[in-house]
Amino acid sequence: MSSLRDAHDFEQPCPIRDVLDRIGDQWSLLVLSTLESGTFRFNTLLREIGDISKQMLSRTLKQLEQDGFVTRTVYAEVPPRVEYTLTDLGRSFLQPMQHLVAWADENHRTIVDARAHYRASR
Template identity: 45%
Template sequence: MTQGNAFDPECPTRQVLDRIGDRWTVLIVLSLRDGARRFTELRKAVNGVTPKVLTQTLRAMERDGLLTRRVFAEVPPRVEYELTPLGMSLQGPIQAITDWAEKNMSEVMAAREAALQT
């Protein structure tokens, strides 16, 4: 196994960090933690994402092995997205960061406000 170097711009680790550090990826992982969801359910859960950006993010996550897309032969076709085991392994780190953000939100907002005052 090759050791990665996130500080090297040519290292694939950077691409992985870009994917998992994307705000939409984070919210999609959190939205799928309880199981598969349809596109419209994801769009409602990930409030504020456009259909185009959601589609792009879902395709990138599928390409990277983080989720699966399952099409059901129905009229109209039903499509569900679900985390793969690799995608599920992101839940712990993402939840830890989410918990940190929620715990420290007031301090961060106060710091922003103070910076605007100077």
């Protein structure tokens, strides 16, 4: 198993850095976790997420589709209907993410306190 640090030994495109580059942006995680609860149309996703722009949702979905996390299905209707849903890969990715979520829950207070303490000591 490689470590995060190996990201700089560019023998090949490094797995972690490659994955984090895609997933570690502003929106991917939020889109993936929204899709966790089912299939969504474009505009529904937009409303669900709330503070993402059309452009970024479009771009993020395109990347996620490209990397095999999400499938895009177009129905030949008017007005058009396009549905997005998680692939098995996408679902499996959310599993390690849960560890991170759990950690965040456990340690959030500590972090908030650290910030308060930092500000107090300026």
